[in-house]
Amino acid sequence: MKNDIKIYLAAPRGFCAGVDRAIEIVKKTLEKYGSPVYVRHEIVHNKNVVESLKKLGAIFVEEISEISDFSRPVIFSAHGVPKAVPEQAKLKKIFYIDATCPLVSKVHRETEQLFKKGFDIVLIGHKNHPEVIGTMGQLPNGSIKLVENLRDIENLKFSKSVAYVTQTTLSVDDTKEIIDALKKKFPDIKGPIKEDICYATTNRQSAVKRIAPDCEMFFVIGSRNSSNSARLVEVAKKSGCKHSELIFYGKKVPIDKIKNCKIIGLSSGASAPEELVQNFINEIKQKMNVSIEEVITANEKVVFKLPKELN
Numbered sequence: 001m002k003n004d005i006k007i008y009l010a011a012p013r014g015f016c017a018g019v020d021r022a023i024e025i026v027k028k029t030l031e032k033y034g035s036p037v038y039v040r041h042e043i044v045h046n047k048n049v050v051e052s053l054k055k056l057g058a059i060f061v062e063e064i065s066e067i068s069d070f071s072r073p074v075i076f077s078a079h080g081v082p083k084a085v086p087e088q089a090k091l092k093k094i095f096y097i098d099a100t101c102p103l104v105s106k107v108h109r110e111t112e113q114l115f116k117k118g119f120d121i122v123l124i125g126h127k128n129h130p131e132v133i134g135t136m137g138q139l140p141n142g143s144i145k146l147v148e149n150l151r152d153i154e155n156l157k158f159s160k161s162v163a164y165v166t167q168t169t170l171s172v173d174d175t176k177e178i179i180d181a182l183k184k185k186f187p188d189i190k191g192p193i194k195e196d197i198c199y200a201t202t203n204r205q206s207a208v209k210r211i212a213p214d215c216e217m218f219f220v221i222g223s224r225n226s227s228n229s230a231r232l233v234e235v236a237k238k239s240g241c242k243h244s245e246l247i248f249y250g251k252k253v254p255i256d257k258i259k260n261c262k263i264i265g266l267s268s269g270a271s272a273p274e275e276l277v278q279n280f281i282n283e284i285k286q287k288m289n290v291s292i293e294e295v296i297t298a299n300e301k302v303v304f305k306l307p308k309e310l311n
């Protein structure tokens with residue numbers, strides 16, 4: 001006889017407007033310009049998405065220097081790129097389309113404006129994440145100080161006015177702690193008018209926070225290199241569900257552990273297709289009687305326009 005299990009399904013979850021737009025840009029570019037089309041870096045951090053686009057004719061490279069056919073278009077990923085990247089493409093006369101999420105571009109513009117106004121700039125974010133590399137690369141080397149945690153603030157010294165911006169996919173709560181500490185050390189520090197952590201990150205974390213305290217285990221479908229997915233696992237743990245884990249590409253559903261539970265929670269990162277969530281549920285259904293309750297904490301209606309090259 002099958003055991004009963006209830007799944008609290010977080011909503012919103014999965015694809016955000018920036019990810020939808022980036023994937024659509026690759027598909028539309030293939031339609032309009034034919035294949036192959038180069039994509040610099042994973043268009044969004046999800047292996048399933050990357051593999052399906054490869055099948056349509058996308059070639060993924062990490063750098064412009066890896067492109068062998070300059071007559072083909074190249075697309076920059078949703079995470080954004082340093083200024084040097086489009087400059088490199090122009091030098092090689094490669095036609096490019098920028099799939100940077102408009103909310104990441106907003107942070108790029110903020111950073112440039114602050115620099116022009118003479119501010120010293122702090123970026124709160126994770127070292128080596130492509131979005132952080134892209135944001136730091138909007139300004140000359142060394143113009144932005146990266147702060148990853150509270151410890152990094154101890155060594156900060158500035159001789160002029162200081163301002164901060166943040167990565168878009170951070171933990172809302174951890175970032176608040178860092179911002180509070182920055183404000184304590186630099187009382188006049190200037191922040192963004194509107195929060196840099198994006199609506200999708202904020203909404204997905206709120207939904208997880210609502211559900212996780214009532215769950216014996218919590219699962220987040222997403223890739224290991226997806227910042228917002230990793231944050232969702234942390235948020236679930238901090239909200240009281242210690243057994244929270246990421247279900248990444250190739251990882252088996254831990255059905256033996258799930259079989260001992262009555263209630264589990266489920267969400268997915270902003271770059272994870274809904275199909276993966278449904279596959280996860282279907283695997284559990286083979287072994288257990290599943291009832292699903294979708295817990296909706298926000299309705300998202302954000303849609304971003306495609307770049308002019310594709311209109």
Ligand code: SF4
Nearest residue numbers: 016018019101168198
């Ligand atoms: S997670 Fe936020 S910043 Fe990143 S692509 Fe989605 S909407 Fe844009």
